[in-house]
Amino acid sequence: MTCVFESARTAVYAPLTHHLYTQVIFQLTVRCLSGTEIADDDAVVALLKRQYDVLAETTPTTVLLPWLPTPAMVRKLRATKVVYDTVVAAVDARERGGCARDDTLQLLLDAGDDRATIIGFIMGLLVAGARATGTTASWLVVYLSAYPEWRVEAKEEILRLLATHATESATSPLQARLASIPLAAWEADTPVFDALIRETLRIAQPHTAIRKNLGPDVLVDGKLVPAGAHVVYPFSDVHLDEALYPSPWVFDPTRPARQGKMEYLGFGGGNTVCLGNRLAKMMIKLSTGMFLLAFESSVVDATGIALAEAPVPDWNDAVHARPTRPCYLEYERTKVIL
Structure with missing residues (x-):
């Protein structure tokens, strides 16, 4: 997935591999789940x-021999320390300054959580913004660019939200008007976006669930899982099953929501459902809505020719879910003033 940053449609394409949207979503995640000491510093956010x-980064060695100090493992340890030190510095600065802020860090401090809990909370939850949510937002923009009819429907839904719920005047900046829409409206009055996100998660999130049986021995679908053993379940077993989803690689938000047991695992299933799914969906809706109102876009090849079919995510690329073949996002700014 690639993007160009021009005010008019152009034949110059710069490869970005969904860098744009992962950066945007990560910044939003940092803003929502850490402290202003981090979120207000662009250099620190970029470092994180x-x-x-x-x-x-994953290599066969880090998976099969996680205890072996390979170069990849050493890089991971160094990266972990940088993240840890960055979060610790933010907590220390807040405690030294004694100035309360309206953010998650302050909420945790006011609740009396110990430092280890606060640091672990922030470090752990930022992972979602760095990966899954950003990837979903990137693919949603690609699909909306590849399917003009859905781009029109999504844009019209955002315009209805603005007309019905925005408290800021029409002359206010777009971001202020979107921010004035109540959270309840974003969650309850966006059925088109809900269907779009659901279908994007089904096709473009190559997750694999891993669980360890802490005991006792248990039977799962007639197979014995001994205590201490791990169970690995790829989401593709459900999301790409033609019996459940005919033509599974086709982006079709009109598919009926599967109500059967574990027939859809977009945000997990059973007792393990993503606790941040409301935040993730809100960030995707808001960022995508701003893009739709500000730009017209299409998916093209390296020569600028529109693709006959939408790109397909590579499920072997479990981290990024990049397209199986290179594609480009061509766009131009609309008359909406940001």
């Missing part, structure tokens, strides 16, 4: 993003 990119 680079470290989480290192932590996402």
Whole structure:
């Protein structure tokens, strides 16, 4: 996935590999889940993003021999320390300054959580913004660019939200008008976006669930899982099953929501559902809505020719889910003033 940053449609394409949207979503995640000491410093946010990119790197050796100090493992340890030191510095600065802020860090401090809990909370939750949410947002923009009819529907839904719920005047900046829409409206009055996100998660999130049986021995679908053993379940077994989803690689938000047991695992399933799914969906809706109102876009090849079919994510690329073949996002700015 690649993007160009021009005010008018152009034939110059710069490869970005969904860098744009992962950066945007990561910044939003940092803003929502850490402290202003981090979120207000662009250099620190960029540093953290680079470290989480290192932590996402996976090699056969790091999987099979996680105890072996390979170069990849050493890089991961160094990246972890940089993230840890950055979060610790933010906590220390807040405690020394004694100035309360309206952010998550302050909420944790006011609740009396110990430092280890606060640091672990921030370090752990930023992972989602660095990976899964950013990837989903990137692919949603690609699909909306490849399917003009869905881009129109999504844009119209955002315009209806603005007309119905925004409290800022029409002359206010777009971001202020979107921010004035109540959270309840974003969650309850966006059925088109809900369907778009659901279908994007189904196709473009090559997750694999891993669980350890802490005991006792248990039977799963007639197979014995001994105590201490791990169970690995790829989401593709469900999301790409033609019996459940005919033509599974086709982006079709009109598919009926599967109500059967574990027939959809976009945000997990059973007792393990992503606790941040509301925040993730909100960030995707807001960032994508701003893009739709500000730009017209299409998916093209390296020569600027529109693709006959939408790109397909590579499920073997478990971290980034990049397209199986290179593609480009061509766009131009609309008359909406940001």
